[in-house]
Amino acid sequence: MSRIPIILLAAGQSSRMRGTDKLLQQVDGVPLLRHAAQIALGAGPVIVALPPEPHDRYAALDDLGVQKVPVPDAAEGMNASLRTAMQHLPQDAPAVIVLLADLPELTTNDIKKIMYSVEKERDFNIHRGATQDGKPGHPVAFDRSLFEELRGLSGDEGAQTVVRRHKDAVKLIPLAGNRARLDLDTPEAWADWRANKQT
Secondary structure (H helix, E strand, O other): OOOOEEEEOOOOOOHHHHOOOOHHHEEEEEEEEHHHHHHHHHOOOEEEOOOOOOHHHHHHHOOOOEEEEEOOOHEEEEEEEHHHHOOOOOOOOOEEEEOOOOOOOOOOHHHHHHHHHHHHHOOOEEEEEEEEOOEEEEEEEHHHHHHHHHHHOOOOOHHHHHHOOOOOOOOEEOOOOOOOHHHHOOOHHHHHHHHHHHO
């Protein structure tokens, strides 16, 4: 197993789901959050950023060997989650992979491709999953030299600020189809995806 830890961002609100939690939607018979955590665990150690307890998302991770990290200021946005999770990285982590929890088609092998790039392509500080035709997506790996910048983020822009600042040091890794970008934010998107899966 890789020494590169994976931060799974799962503290955000499902604001466009009209009252349902997209991370608790079923994918292959389990909640999406559990599915994402299992995929990530197949590649490396996992830190999950979660809303403050009590929250239904904790139960979705029962019996999985992940580190659950509550984000007290989760309402601030993605950077609060990232900042909090970064405090739990091992001291000797050579890099970190940041993974959104709402990518239902991503696989363990996709994450391993990013890790392989981190280990082999040392001229780059950022290694980013992309669609088959090269559109930037997720997951995104950051070299340890960028950890302080990630810890200093604010607002809800996520790590995009750091990616833009170092755009010449980004290596894109194409993943099959559109799974590096496919997230499902509305009930209609979920219904369409499920219908297409069955055909």
